[in-house]
Amino acid sequence: VTEKAEQSARLVAIAQQADKAAFAELFGYFAPRLKGFFMRGGMAAGQAEELAQETMLMVWRKAALYDPAKASVSTWIFTIARNLRVDSVRRERYPAQHLLEDPAPELPASPSDEVLRTESEHRVRNAIDLLSADQLNVIRLHYFDDKPHSEIAKVLGLPLGTVKSRLRLAMQRLRALLGEEQ
Amino acid sequence: MSHRPSDDLLMAYAAGTLAPGPALVVAAHLTMCPESAERVRAFEIFGGIALEDASESALSPDALEKTLARIDSVPPAKVAERGKWLAELSEGMRLPQPLEHYDIGKWKFLAPGVRWSSIGRGGSARNRPMLLRSKPGMVLPEHSHAGTEYTLILKGSLHDADGDYHVGDLIVADASLEHEPAAGPDEECICLAVVDGRLRMRSLVGRLVQPLMGF
Ligand SMILES: [Zn+2]
Ligand SMILES: [Zn+2]
Numbered sequence: 001v002t003e004k005a006e007q008s009a010r011l012v013a014i015a016q017q018a019d020k021a022a023f024a025e026l027f028g029y030f031a032p033r034l035k036g037f038f039m040r041g042g043m044a045a046g047q048a049e050e051l052a053q054e055t056m057l058m059v060w061r062k063a064a065l066y067d068p069a070k071a072s073v074s075t076w077i078f079t080i081a082r083n084l085r086v087d088s089v090r091r092e093r094y095p096a097q098h099l100l101e102d103p104a105p106e107l108p109a110s111p112s113d114e115v116l117r118t119e120s121e122h123r124v125r126n127a128i129d130l131l132s133a134d135q136l137n138v139i140r141l142h143y144f145d146d147k148p149h150s151e152i153a154k155v156l157g158l159p160l161g162t163v164k165s166r167l168r169l170a171m172q173r174l175r176a177l178l179g180e181e182q
Numbered sequence: 183m184s185h186r187p188s189d190d191l192l193m194a195y196a197a198g199t200l201a202p203g204p205a206l207v208v209a210a211h212l213t214m215c216p217e218s219a220e221r222v223r224a225f226e227i228f229g230g231i232a233l234e235d236a237s238e239s240a241l242s243p244d245a246l247e248k249t250l251a252r253i254d255s256v257p258p259a260k261v262a263e264r265g266k267w268l269a270e271l272s273e274g275m276r277l278p279q280p281l282e283h284y285d286i287g288k289w290k291f292l293a294p295g296v297r298w299s300s301i302g303r304g305g306s307a308r309n310r311p312m313l314l315r316s317k318p319g320m321v322l323p324e325h326s327h328a329g330t331e332y333t334l335i336l337k338g339s340l341h342d343a344d345g346d347y348h349v350g351d352l353i354v355a356d357a358s359l360e361h362e363p364a365a366g367p368d369e370e371c372i373c374l375a376v377v378d379g380r381l382r383m384r385s386l387v388g389r390l391v392q393p394l395m396g397f
Contacts, residue, residue, distance in 0.1 A: 020250060027246050032238035039239055049241055053249045060253050071223075075230030082198035082229060094198060095209035095280045098219075099226070124224045128231060143197040144232045175189055178224050 007073035015063035026073070027056050034081055041085065041145050051088060055081045062100060071099055072121055127177035135170035142167055185351035186218055187211065196225030203311050203376035206301075207332040207352065209280035210374055214334075214350035271372070275337060281374070286313065295320030301374070311376040316365040329378040331355040333363075338371030340364070 007029070010022035031052050038048035058080050066076055079099045086094040128136070141147045141155065153163045187208060194200040195208045212219040271277070277286075281301065289297040295317035300310050316322060318338075333340070333353040340347045342363040347353055355361065365371035 020253075023250070023253075024246060027249065030233075031241055031245060031249075033233055033236045035241060036239040037233050037236035040236060045239070048239070049245065052241065053245060053252075056249050057252055071226070072230055074234050075227050078229035078233045079226055081233065082196075086198045086202075093283070094202070095206045096195065096198070096222075097209075097280070098212070120223075121227055124227045125231065127224075128228055139193075139228070140232050143193050143199060144229060146197070146199045171189055171193070178221070 004072055004074075008068045011059070011063055011066050011073050011076075012068065014060060015066065023056075023060060026059065030059075030074075030077055031056055034077075037081065037144075038085065040140075043085075047088075051081075051084055055084055058084065065100055067099075075099075075121065124178065127179075128174070130177055131170065131173060134166065135173060138163065138167050139170050139174070185345070185347055185353055186215065187352050187354060189221065191354065192218060192221050193225050193228075196222050196229060201378055204330075204332050204378055206280060206284075206311050207334050207374055207376050210278040210336075211334050211350065211352045213278040213280065215352075218352075275372070277336070284311075289315065293320070293322065296322055311374060314371075314373050314375055316371045318365055318369055318371075319367045321362055321364045329357060331375065331377045333373050333375040336372045336374055338369040339366035340371055340373065341366060 007026065010019070010026050013019035013022040014026075034052035034055050035045075035048045038051050039045060043051070055077065059077060062080065066073070070076075071079075076099055079096065083094040083096065083100070131139075138152065138156075141152045142149070147155070149160055149163050149167070152158075152167075153160045156163065158166075191200070191204075191208065195205055200208065208218075212222060284302040287300045289299050292298045292314070297315045299313045299315070301312060302310055313336075314322065314333075316338075331354070333347075333355070335347050335349050335351050335353075337349060339349075340353070340363045342361045344361070346366075
């Protein structure tokens with residue numbers, strides 16, 4: 001059993017049996033990373049810890065909305081963390097809720113659909129894996145840590161122009177790896 | 183041809199760094215465009231990987247205990263209230279799901295044949311999203327933008343010197359653009375629009391209308 005499948009099973013156990021031991025396992029893995037993730041985004045340690053706990057609390061409360069066929073646990077928790085981070089700064093509900101709301105009543109997915117959907121996270125992960133460490137890092141810094149070009153230049157000790165072109169090339173490469181749908 | 187937002191915009195949306203007004207327009211667009219929705223899912227997976235790879239920062243020793251204690255005491259999640267539907271829409275028309283939680287104001291005069299209505303209450307009035315509703319063939323006042331303008335077509339079509347836009351298309355007009363979009367001749371056009379920055383009306387009617395819109 002892979003770590004991913006294990007995490008998925010734990011989240012489902014929380015939803016179905018209010019399993020606190022499963023929650024403690026997920027907490028042990030994700031809470032320190034969440035705190036680190038928020039701090040990377042410029043948050044002070046105290047607030048980052050508070051928000052990491054808040055995120056895990058939300059994981060517990062929203063566990064029933066998690067659909068293993070739609071996303072890995074990391075991706076799902078990331079969307080919760082992202083929304084809470086925005087809310088804590090802006091006091092307005094971030095409108096990106098598609099992994100966090102009751103699914104619209106739709107036809108039950110056929111098993112082959114589910115295979116297709118989990119495969120698609122797999123496929124995207126493989127694509128992202130092919131980015132160089134530098135490309136990965138510059139995308140992270142700019143989008144996920146919300147750093148302006150000038151600050152990235154300072155952090156990486158690179159000229160501003162190099163940062164801009166590296167980011168542009170990284171996004172181009174990512175687009176090519178994910179496949180252009182036109 | 184379809185008008186899809188750039189990867190840059192979708193990545194900012196997925197990462198949570200897009201301002202609330204444009205984020206709402208993108209969220210509505212995603213319910214109408216499977217290709218963009220797929221791209222956002224991919225970028226959220228990127229976020230999941232960023233979270234896995236984030237360096238671990240130790241929490242206080244009692245963090246788990248504290249969180250477990252709160253589990254038992256928290257009330258169930260509030261269900262967001264539905265917005266009030268002050269603005270009547272055309273027969274049978276439904277707004278995209280992300281707009282359902284927002285209050286929609288009364289339709290107000292903007293230009294001959296064109297009305298507008300604000301959405302939501304939060305943030306500064308100037309960056310608040312609005313619905314624009316134009317009778318067939320009517321022209322929105324010529325204007326330019328001090329900031330980027332995001333327009334999502336919800337009904338009908340829109341045409342300007344650069345192209346034709348249809349239901350689900352998201353038009354991103356940057357500050358350099360000066361345009362005078364018109365609704366298609368056959369049907370009224372309803373769109374969701376937000377300007378990140380000031381809107382500058384050029385025509386006389388535009389300048390008269392500007393103060394009314396609170397820009
Ligand atoms: Zn088109
Ligand atoms: Zn415009």
